[in-house]
Amino acid sequence: MEEHGLNERQLIGSRIREARVGRRMSQADLAAKANISLPHVSAIETGKTNMKLESFIRIIEALQVSADSLLRPDVPEVRSLYQSEFDELLADCSPKELDSILKIVREVKSTMTRREDND
The missing domain is CATH 1.10.260.40 (lambda repressor-like DNA-binding domains)
Known part of the structure; x- marks a missing residue:
């Protein structure tokens, strides 16, 4: 593939x-x-x-x-492993930390999408 x-x-x-x-x-x-x-x-x-x-x-x-x-990585079980890892990482975050992390993730995702579109 x-x-x-x-x-x-x-x-x-x-x-x-x-x-x-x-x-x-x-x-x-x-x-x-x-x-x-x-x-x-x-x-x-x-x-x-x-x-x-x-x-x-x-x-x-x-x-x-x-x-x-x-x-x-596109297999549903693997996706759930990633989700579980994210859940563990975020479990003890404060609301301020969660907001900051969310902003960072959005920016990274946006950057990755732009790069894919340019390829």
Whole structure:
């Protein structure tokens, strides 16, 4: 399946990169934690190489993410995992914090939509 001109390998690599960056990890950090060479991590993230199942398992363990979130984020069960994570993150926020977070999320979403429209 291709989406936005990317093949499945590139999409998964992009999701791995997003998960890594979201956890404030460098490629070198991920390589070390997953026991994979830095060039291989780079090639995986850019979709230039196929990865073995063993490498994928090491990556999801190093990133502490669900395999589903990297493979099929559009599956309803994965969407509910994201929703649950958002609920947990927001549970102890004050109304002022919630308002600020909502404004940030709206701006990020708007920026992402503009970028997609320009692609």
